[in-house]
Amino acid sequence: MLHRNRYFGKYGGSFSAETLVPLLIEIEEAFEEFKKNRQMKEELEIMLKNYAGRPTPLFYAKNLSKKIGIDVFLKREDLLHTGAHKINNALGQMMLARMMGKKRVIAETGAGQHGVATATAAAYLGFECMVFMGEEDIKRQAPNVRKMKLLGAEVIPVKSGSKTLKDAINEALRFWIANAQDTYYLIGSVVGPHPYPRIVRYFQSVIGRETKIQFKMLKNRLPEALVACVGGGSNAAGFFYPFIDQKDVKLFGVEAGGSLKDKKKNSASLNYGKPGIFQGCLTYVLQDKSGSVLEAHSVAPGLDYPAVGPEHSFWKDTSKVEYGVVYDEEALEYFEILSKEEGIIPALESAHAVAFLEKLAKKGLKEAVVCLSGRGDKDLETFFKIRANSYQ
Amino acid sequence: MKHSLKSEQTLINKGKYEILRKFEIAKKEGRSALICYYPFGFPDIPTSLDIINEISKQADLVEIGIPFTDPTADGKTIQNAYEIALKNGANINTFIENLNHLKLQCPGILMSYLNPVYQFGIEELSLRISKKGISGFIFPDLPLEEKVRHFNKINCKRLPINLLVSPNDSLLRAIKIAKETEGFVYLVSSLGVTGARDRFDKRIFNIAQEVKKSLDCYLAVGFGISNPEQVRELGSTFDGIIIGSALVSIIEYKKRSDNDFKELKDFLNKVKNNTYKIRA
Ligand SMILES: Cc1ncc(COP(=O)(O)O)c(C=O)c1O
Numbered sequence: 001m002l003h004r005n006r007y008f009g010k011y012g013g014s015f016s017a018e019t020l021v022p023l024l025i026e027i028e029e030a031f032e033e034f035k036k037n038r039q040m041k042e043e044l045e046i047m048l049k050n051y052a053g054r055p056t057p058l059f060y061a062k063n064l065s066k067k068i069g070i071d072v073f074l075k076r077e078d079l080l081h082t083g084a085h086k087i088n089n090a091l092g093q094m095m096l097a098r099m100m101g102k103k104r105v106i107a108e109t110g111a112g113q114h115g116v117a118t119a120t121a122a123a124y125l126g127f128e129c130m131v132f133m134g135e136e137d138i139k140r141q142a143p144n145v146r147k148m149k150l151l152g153a154e155v156i157p158v159k160s161g162s163k164t165l166k167d168a169i170n171e172a173l174r175f176w177i178a179n180a181q182d183t184y185y186l187i188g189s190v191v192g193p194h195p196y197p198r199i200v201r202y203f204q205s206v207i208g209r210e211t212k213i214q215f216k217m218l219k220n221r222l223p224e225a226l227v228a229c230v231g232g233g234s235n236a237a238g239f240f241y242p243f244i245d246q247k248d249v250k251l252f253g254v255e256a257g258g259s260l261k262d263k264k265k266n267s268a269s270l271n272y273g274k275p276g277i278f279q280g281c282l283t284y285v286l287q288d289k290s291g292s293v294l295e296a297h298s299v300a301p302g303l304d305y306p307a308v309g310p311e312h313s314f315w316k317d318t319s320k321v322e323y324g325v326v327y328d329e330e331a332l333e334y335f336e337i338l339s340k341e342e343g344i345i346p347a348l349e350s351a352h353a354v355a356f357l358e359k360l361a362k363k364g365l366k367e368a369v370v371c372l373s374g375r376g377d378k379d380l381e382t383f384f385k386i387r388a389n390s391y392q
Numbered sequence: 393m394k395h396s397l398k399s400e401q402t403l404i405n406k407g408k409y410e411i412l413r414k415f416e417i418a419k420k421e422g423r424s425a426l427i428c429y430y431p432f433g434f435p436d437i438p439t440s441l442d443i444i445n446e447i448s449k450q451a452d453l454v455e456i457g458i459p460f461t462d463p464t465a466d467g468k469t470i471q472n473a474y475e476i477a478l479k480n481g482a483n484i485n486t487f488i489e490n491l492n493h494l495k496l497q498c499p500g501i502l503m504s505y506l507n508p509v510y511q512f513g514i515e516e517l518s519l520r521i522s523k524k525g526i527s528g529f530i531f532p533d534l535p536l537e538e539k540v541r542h543f544n545k546i547n548c549k550r551l552p553i554n555l556l557v558s559p560n561d562s563l564l565r566a567i568k569i570a571k572e573t574e575g576f577v578y579l580v581s582s583l584g585v586t587g588a589r590d591r592f593d594k595r596i597f598n599i600a601q602e603v604k605k606s607l608d609c610y611l612a613v614g615f616g617i618s619n620p621e622q623v624r625e626l627g628s629t630f631d632g633i634i635i636g637s638a639l640v641s642i643i644e645y646k647k648r649s650d651n652d653f654k655e656l657k658d659f660l661n662k663v664k665n666n667t668y669k670i671r672a
Contacts, residue, residue, distance in 0.1 A: 002537040015506060015533045017465045019558035019583055022565070080538070111589065160471060166462065173464045178584035180560060277506040277533070290483035291508035293461040 002029055002346035006194035008314035014193040016280045019177050027184075028195040030096045035202075035205025040095060047091050051124065052081045053089075058369070059212035062356075063341040070361040073223070074344070076213050077235065084347060084374030085207060085235045086117035086188060089162075094121045094205030097184035104128040104179075105186045108172045110137055110165030110231070111302035112144025112350065113374055114188030119153035120385045129153040132172040132350065134163040137301050144378050162295040169279055174176040190309030193280030197237075197309050204238020211369060212242050225250040225360060228371040229352040230304045230323065231267070233309035235373040244320055251366070253312060254356045257325040265297035269308045270316050270323040276307075283310040299328035299382065300348035302374075330355040335376060335383060347374035348382065403518050404574060407527040407551040410499045414452040415610040415631050423667040426450065427612055428660070429503060429636030431457035432490075433482020434473040435511040435643060440482070441493045443643065446653055448497040450660040455530060455636070458484050458504035459614060465532040467587025469637040469644070486509035488520055496525040501554065501575075504528045514543070516526040518550040528552045528575050536569050554578055559593035563602045570603050576610040576632060577603065581617065587637050589616035592626070600629050624666040 002014050002025060018326060034040055043190055056079050061072040072223040077085040097105050105127045109115030115131040122129035129147055132297040135157050138145055148155050161167035169192070176185045190197040190204075215223050226243060228236035230253040243249045258266035266272060269284045276285035278293055286294040286306040296306040331348055334355040339345045346354060350373045376383075384391060418425040428451040448454045459477035462626030463470060465611045466534050484504065491528050494500070502521060502543050508532070509517060530550050539553055557566045559582060579600065582593040613626050614634025642656050
């Protein structure tokens with residue numbers, strides 16, 4: 001039976017095809033076993049350290065602080081192997097796949113970061129790997145597609161629907177339903193049916209745990225606020241979770257508002273959506289009156305998703321976290337500002353979190369730690385296409 | 393189970409009775425029940441309603457598919473049909489608006505992903521559609537545990553929910569589901585999404601046998617059944633045969649001149665003939 005504990009308040013659950021239920025139960029059992037197994041946890045820890053590059057630095061961004069008028073610390077997940085927080089989860093879940101004796105892993109990807117992380121972990125740990133990616137994203141994130149191929153993964157172009165992240169998940173689920181016996185689905189965010197939201201949050205919580213220790217070493221107290229971008233919500237969940245019951249730390253999730261020129265098309269499901277059942281769970285979803293799911297939009301492909309992890313829905317309703325919106329134009333501006341001020345090129349996803357600092361400064365906050373979830377190499381083409389006139 | 397449903401006229405019991413009665417009749421006639429699926433709105437709204445009405449003359453039960461943007465349990469054929477249907481404006485709300493054009497000759501079953509039903513509200517929906525000959529639901533994304541959690545409240549005024557069993561399920565789980573289903577048991581023929589295929593998972597025969605041993609219930613098999621030969625083959629084990637994508641394909645490739653659905657009717661005739669069990 002599926003575990004009773006599969007909800008976050010009223011959100012979450014396991015709304016999946018019956019064919020997948022026995023697998024979800026098996027994954028949950030592997031996960032529970034992993035959590036109890038010291039040897040395996042140590043093995044993961046060593047991989048995170050020597051292979052992925054943990055712990056990541058907590059960096060005081062002095063120039064940016066001065067410019068915006070709020071003390072800014074960056075949790076440098078962008079410095080990890082493969083360039084984003086996604087590798088924390090990929091290595092972790094790969095251990096579950098190994099425990100279950102699966103030979104093949106499949107993954108979906110939007111920005112390509114989760115695809116690259118999964119392909120990397122598969123190459124290292126000896127799994128066959130297939131990555132589903134929307135055709136639209138294949139166009140926007142060409143460097144990551146080449147990386148996945150070089151790493152030995154098969155990239156499957158997804159032509160259905162909006163040809164972005166949600167359709168890649170649909171296609172991965174369909175493939176999984178047909179190949180459930182030998183395949184592990186390594187989902188890339190805190191989304192999907194139970195137990196995935198819990199598993200991914202568990203493996204990403206290393207971000208928040210490190211931050212807590214590092215900040216204490218620096219200031220001997222907790223930070224005033226944390227800020228993270230929210231696509232599916234994995235970097236934010238892992239960052240926030242160790243602080244979630246700390247009432248003196250303000251938590252801010254930043255959703256993608258899409259372009260200022262067309263505010264109707266966005267990816268801010270917590271701000272503009274309503275509860276619905278989508279891709280395996282009950283959560284906030286961008287949808288119309290008939291329950292059709294809307295196409296999302298964001299200049300950041302990793303945020304381009306019409307729903308959000310169910311735990312964030314719970315955190316929103318219980319006011320544990322406040323969720324704001326940053327538009328494409330603002331994110332692009334801060335993509336440039338962080339590059340010029342600190343010599344750090346952020347992922348467009350992470351640039352949403354950085355841009356939000358301006359709003360926090362206006363609210364009168366004095367200090368914030370930003371989860372810099374990834375680096376911006378993959379976004380250079382997008383950026384220069386939009387800013388063609390300013391750089392000749 | 394099937395003998396105790398005559399009296400109380402709650403929506404659940406009434407729907408259950410209507411569905412199970414069709415299985416009983418088929419059994420008496422020495423055949424398996426023919427259950428046909430067709431998506432609302434494909435190739436357009438009026439034509440789809442004509443087709444559904446036409447199908448209901450031959451079938452024992454007709455499943456009406458509500459188009460959804462993200463049909464994760466469906467293969468290419470139904471995905472394409474849903475995409476076109478959505479472009480035609482077909483959805484749960486326009487289905488309700490068109491209920492008066494539904495002239496069903498057999499009980500209907502609403503087949504929908506959960507979200508449209510969740511948004512509409514299952515009680516209000518049940519009330520509206522039960523007046524137009526629809527007797528139950530099938531939700532491809534509702535497993536046993538979530539059905540129990542969300543839909544088993546006492547006094548829930550809704551139509552019965554028919555649950556699915558997969559070849560992946562243990563016998564124990566299959567039996568649990570069979571106990572909880574409120575009409576028949578929908579056994580998925582093989583691992584994978586909907587769409588034509590030529591082989592079925594061998595485990596389904598064992599599951600069917602074992603479930604029947606411990607429980608008095610009707611089992612229908614579906615997913616990928618596309619020709620009359622398969623109907624004959626599976627009819628010897630199962631109480632009902634479900635055909636979906638195959639009907640959609642016929643309409644997809646329909647010649648322009650075929651205005652009275654001749655090909656569809658011929659196919660249904662052949663299939664229906666093959667539901668009769670051959671006596672050894
Ligand atoms: C760098 C980076 N940040 C954030 C995200 C958004 O995902 P999540 O909200 O799960 O952290 C992605 C997704 O691809 C990403 O690549």
